[in-house]
Structures are given as C-alpha cells and as structure tokens.
Amino acid sequence: MLWQRVKTALLLAPFAIAVLLIGGPLLTGVALFLFLVINFEYFYFAAKFPRREAFFYTALSALPLLGALVAGDKGFLPGVFLALTALFVAELVQTEREVHDRTITESLQRAVLGFVYTGLFGSSIVLLVHHTPEGRWVLWSVLVVVLTDTFAYFGGRAFKGPKLAPRISPNKTFSGAATGALCAVLGGVGFGHLLGVPAQWGELAAVSLVVTMFSQCGDLMESYVKRLYGIKDISTLLPGHGGVLDRIDGLVFAAVPLLWIGPWVVR
Amino acid sequence: MLWQRVKTALLLAPFAIAVLLIGGPLLTGVALFLFLVINFEYFYFAAKFPRREAFFYTALSALPLLGALVAGDKGFLPGVFLALTALFVAELVQTEREVHDRTITESLQRAVLGFVYTGLFGSSIVLLVHHTPEGRWVLWSVLVVVLTDTFAYFGGRAFKGPKLAPRISPNKTFSGAATGALCAVLGGVGFGHLLGVPAQWGELAAVSLVVTMFSQCGDLMESYVKRLYGIKDISTLLPGHGGVLDRIDGLVFAAVPLLWIGPWVVR
Numbered sequence: 001m002l003w004q005r006v007k008t009a010l011l012l013a014p015f016a017i018a019v020l021l022i023g024g025p026l027l028t029g030v031a032l033f034l035f036l037v038i039n040f041e042y043f044y045f046a047a048k049f050p051r052r053e054a055f056f057y058t059a060l061s062a063l064p065l066l067g068a069l070v071a072g073d074k075g076f077l078p079g080v081f082l083a084l085t086a087l088f089v090a091e092l093v094q095t096e097r098e099v100h101d102r103t104i105t106e107s108l109q110r111a112v113l114g115f116v117y118t119g120l121f122g123s124s125i126v127l128l129v130h131h132t133p134e135g136r137w138v139l140w141s142v143l144v145v146v147l148t149d150t151f152a153y154f155g156g157r158a159f160k161g162p163k164l165a166p167r168i169s170p171n172k173t174f175s176g177a178a179t180g181a182l183c184a185v186l187g188g189v190g191f192g193h194l195l196g197v198p199a200q201w202g203e204l205a206a207v208s209l210v211v212t213m214f215s216q217c218g219d220l221m222e223s224y225v226k227r228l229y230g231i232k233d234i235s236t237l238l239p240g241h242g243g244v245l246d247r248i249d250g251l252v253f254a255a256v257p258l259l260w261i262g263p264w265v266v267r
Numbered sequence: 268m269l270w271q272r273v274k275t276a277l278l279l280a281p282f283a284i285a286v287l288l289i290g291g292p293l294l295t296g297v298a299l300f301l302f303l304v305i306n307f308e309y310f311y312f313a314a315k316f317p318r319r320e321a322f323f324y325t326a327l328s329a330l331p332l333l334g335a336l337v338a339g340d341k342g343f344l345p346g347v348f349l350a351l352t353a354l355f356v357a358e359l360v361q362t363e364r365e366v367h368d369r370t371i372t373e374s375l376q377r378a379v380l381g382f383v384y385t386g387l388f389g390s391s392i393v394l395l396v397h398h399t400p401e402g403r404w405v406l407w408s409v410l411v412v413v414l415t416d417t418f419a420y421f422g423g424r425a426f427k428g429p430k431l432a433p434r435i436s437p438n439k440t441f442s443g444a445a446t447g448a449l450c451a452v453l454g455g456v457g458f459g460h461l462l463g464v465p466a467q468w469g470e471l472a473a474v475s476l477v478v479t480m481f482s483q484c485g486d487l488m489e490s491y492v493k494r495l496y497g498i499k500d501i502s503t504l505l506p507g508h509g510g511v512l513d514r515i516d517g518l519v520f521a522a523v524p525l526l527w528i529g530p531w532v533v534r
Contacts, residue, residue, distance in 0.1 A: 073341070073344075074340070074341075076344060077340075077343060077344060078527055080347075080387070081387070081388075081391070081523050081527070084383060084387065084388070085481075085484075085520070085523060088384075088484070088488055089484055091491075092432070092435060092484065092487050092488065092491060095434055095435060095491065096432050096433070096434050096435065108380070108491070108495075109376035109377070109379070109380050109495075110376070112376070112379055112380050112383050113375070113376050113379050115383075116351060116379050116382075116383065117355075120347070120348070120351065121348075121351070124348070165359070165363050166363070167362055167363050168359060168362060168363065214352075217352075217355070217356055217359070220359050221355055221359065224358075224359060224362065224375070228375075228376075253352070256348050256352060260345055260348070
C-alpha cells in the first residue's frame with residue numbers, strides 16, 4: 001500500500017512540478033481540470049448522486065469560475081447566485097419528481113455542501129493559479145502543503161501521543177499536527193528563499209503558518225465529509241492515494257488565504 | 268386566523284410603506300434588521316441550533332454584508348470565504364466536543380444550508396436596498412412580490428385544479444401560480460408607471476415576470492426548509508403570519524435577479 005502510494009507519487013510529481021514551473025494557461029487548465037475532478041468526486045462518489053446529476057452539479061460548481069474567467073473578478077459572485085438558484089430549483093423539481101421517497105432532508109443539503117466545499121473553496125485553487133501566471137508563488141504554496149501533509153504523517157507515527165480529532169480522523173495526533181506545522185514553516189522560509197519568492201523571511205514564516213493551519217483544517221474537513229457519507233477514500237482514481245480530493249484536500253482550504261493574502265505579500 | 272393575519276398586515280403595512288418611501292439609511296437599517304431576524308429564525312427555530320450557536324451563525328451570515336458595507340462590493344466575497352471557513356472550523360471543533368453523539372451527518376449541513384439560503388440570498392435584499400437609496404425601485408419590487416403572494420393564494424382558492432408541488436407545499440395549485448404571475452405582471456407594469464419607475468413597459472413586464480417566478484420559487488424553497496425540519500411556521504414572531512421569513516420568503520429569492528438586473532433596467 002505504501003509502495004503503491006510512493007509509486008504513484010513518483011510518477012505524478014515530475015508532471016506536477018513541470019506544470020507548476022511552466023505556469024501560464026497550461027497551469028490554469030490543469031487546475032481547472034483538477035477542480036472539475038474533485039467536484040465530480042464529491043457529487044458522484046461521496047454524496048452518491050446519480051451520474052447525470054453529479055455532472056450537472058459539477059457544472060454548477062464551475063459557474064462562478066466561468067464568470068470570473070469571462071468577466072474578471074466581478075463575474076464570480078453573479079455566478080455563485082446563478083448556480084445556487086439553479087441548484088435550489090433543480091432540487092425542488094427533483095423532490096417532486098422522485099417516485100421513491102427520496103429523503104427530503106438529505107439531497108438538497110448534500111448538493112449545497114458540495115457547492116460550497118469543493119465548489120467555492122476549490123475555485124480558490126483555480127483563481128490562485130489564474131492570478132499568479134508565473135507559478136512560482138503557486139509552487140511554493142504547494143510545497144508548504146506537501147510538507148505539512150508529509151511531516152504531519154511521519155511526525156504522528158514517530159511521536160504518537162494524544163489524538164487531535166478522534167471522532168473525525170482517528171489517526172491524527174497533536175504531535176503530528178505540530179511536526180507538520182513546524183516543518184511547513186521552516187520549509188516555507190527555506191524554499192521561499194530558494195525559489196526567490198519576493199517576500200521577507202518573516203512574511204514567509206507567517207504565511208507558511210497560516211497555510212499549514214488551513215491545510216490541516218482542509219484535511220480534517222475532507223475526513224469529516226468522508227465520515228459523513230461513510231466512505232474511506234473519496235474515489236479510487238489515484239492508486240494508493242484514493243481520489244484526487246484525498247491528495248489535495250489541504251490545498252482546497254489553503255488556497256483561500258493564499259488567494260486573499262497573496263497580493264499583499266508577493267509584490 | 269385570517270383576521271389575525273389581516274390585522275397584523277394592516278398594522279405593519281403603513282410602517283413598511285413609510286420606510287420604503289423614506290429610503291436611505293433608515294431603509295438599509297430596517298433591511299439589515301430583517302436580515303438578521305430571518306437568519307436567526309433559520310438557525311434557531313428551523314435548524315434548531317442552541318441559542319448561542321444560532322447567534323454565532325447569524326453573525327457569520329452577516330460577514331459578507333459587513334464586508335460589502337465597509338469595503339464596497341469587492342468586500343462581499345472575502346466575507347463569504349471568511350465566514351465559511353469559520354463555519355467549517357466551528358463545526359469540526361463542535362463535532363469533537365459533543366459529549367452526546369450529535370449526528371455527524373446533520374449539523375454542518377444544516378449550518379451551510381442556512382448560510383447559503385438566509386445568509387447569501389437574504390443578503391441580496393440588503394444589497395438591493397443599499398444600492399437603491401431612493402427606495403422607489405425597492406417599493407416597486409416589494410409590490411410585485413406582494414401581488415404574487417396575494418393573488419397566488421386567492422387564485423388557488425378560486426380556481427383549484429392540479430397541485431403545483433404536492434410533496435413540498437400541498438396547498439399550491441398551477442392555477443394559483445398562474446394567477447399570481449399574471450397579476451404580478453399586470454400590477455408590475457401599472458405600479459411601475461404610477462410610481463414613475465424609469466423603465467419601458469416591456470421592461471417592467473419582463474422584470475415582473477422574472478420577479479414573480481423567483482418569488483414563487485422562494486416560497487417553495489421556504490416550504491421545503493420547513494418540511495425538512497418538520498415545522499409549520501418558521502417562528503411565531505408575527506401573529507397570523509408565522510415568522511418574518513414566512514412573510515418575505517418570496518423576496519429572499521426575488522432580490523437576487525433584482526440586484527443583478529436592476530442596474531440595466533433602471534437607469
């Protein structure tokens with residue numbers, strides 16, 4: 001299992017790094033593709049909508065991004081309202097059309113959660129990439145998230161100790177979270193200088209700390225969603241890793257502060 | 268019951284009309300107050316969060332508006348992401364802290380639905396009012412929604428016929444929906460000229476049609492939410508009407524197209 005995981009990672013890493021270094025429309029395109037995949041993973045594999053509905057909701061999740069790519073930042077919000085209206089109306093119609101008694105409690109809430117989680121938060125990744133055509137800031141962000149994931153995992157295995165969130169994710173420990181955060185901050189400063197990110201070391205440390213905290217929350221959020229729907233992996237698209245969302249769950253959250261703080265830090 | 272309803276309406280109508288005619292900061296203030304009330308109604312009475320959590324989520328729902336009032340339109344979206352992040356983290360923490368086994372399925376989804384429904388859609392009312400300081404466009408919008416509600420109700424009782432959405436709202440009929448829509452369009456054109464709304468009659472008719480359709484969807488949405496949580500009225504704040512959300516459920520949806528279409532129609 002671990003070997004399968006490493007094999008997949010070694011296979012994908014060069015492509016990921018190349019795309020991040022090349023940047024530009026290729027990077028935006030790849031980000032958009034990953035965005036569509038994680039949304040489909042949520043709606044189809046996690047929330048278990050029929051395939052047709054999962055495609056429909058994935059398309060709705062992309063509407064705000066479409067608005068932003070077409071009309072600039074001010075196009076995002078109309079996209080949000082348009083998509084949510086369509087989502088609500090579709091669910092109302094669907095509720096009436098169901099022959100079997102679909103639980104009235106569940107369906108609309110599942111759809112709304114996906115729209116907000118993989119839809120809105122996931123959009124941040126695409127917007128982050130779109131606003132940073134050179135990719136160096138994005139590469140740095142991804143590195144901080146990967147450091148968090150990796151060292152939280154190994155730190156937890158090495159130091160053990162009290163559980164961080166036993167009900168949501170039984171394997172996580174405080175020691176792991178702290179190790180991940182520490183290595184993310186140290187690595188964030190180090191890689192920041194190495195990559196020539198135009199920011200002070202104090203700024204790099206502060207942003208790394210925010211990124212690692214959001215990243216770990218994103219990790220917990222994905223665990224929560226999986227427990228919610230009683231699944232272990234979000235999908236089986238990446239052998240050894242589960243789904244794409246299992247791999248980038250931290251980035252889904254971390255992209256949010258990066259998107260809003262970024263312009264103030266990287267000048 | 269009907270008498271109680273009429274009595275409350277007759278008592279509130281003069282205040283409502285006065286506030287709409289005066290406009291300006293008073294109107295924005297009243298809209299903001301109603302916004303907070305419908306959010307609290309959702310979180311406390313409908314989704315049945317404890318009082319303290321209901322206040323917390325109501326405050327989160329107001330964050331995007333706060334952003335917009337402080338920093339202009341571009342402040343809305345950061346508010347959305349900030350509020351959603353806080354909501355997710357609060358729910359994750361709460362899930363771990365619960366002594367009794369709070370159903371992991373329910374709590375976060377209920378909170379997210381409220382944030383999107385009374386929060387984001389409800390914000391449109393405040394933004395609509397805020398962007399239209401003179402209040403005439405808002406007065407016209409409210410009239411079209413009231414015409415929809417009133418004539419859908421009486422049209423349904425008069426003509427009967429096939430049900431519109433028996434599972435969500437058993438009393439609504441197609442004949443009522445059509446009567447409401449027709450009277451909203453006729454009244455929208457008539458009141459538009461009477462109030463001197465600066466738009467062609469064709470534009471008034473088209474916007475009225477959109478408003479009445481959104482308004483009826485908003486009505487169904489509120490019925491859906493009430494069925495979802497097994498309640499008949501959202502609260503008992505307005506004798507004979509139920510809660511504030513029961514009264515302005517149509518406007519919650521209708522404000523969305525009015526907000527985005529408005530600037531193109533009313534010059």
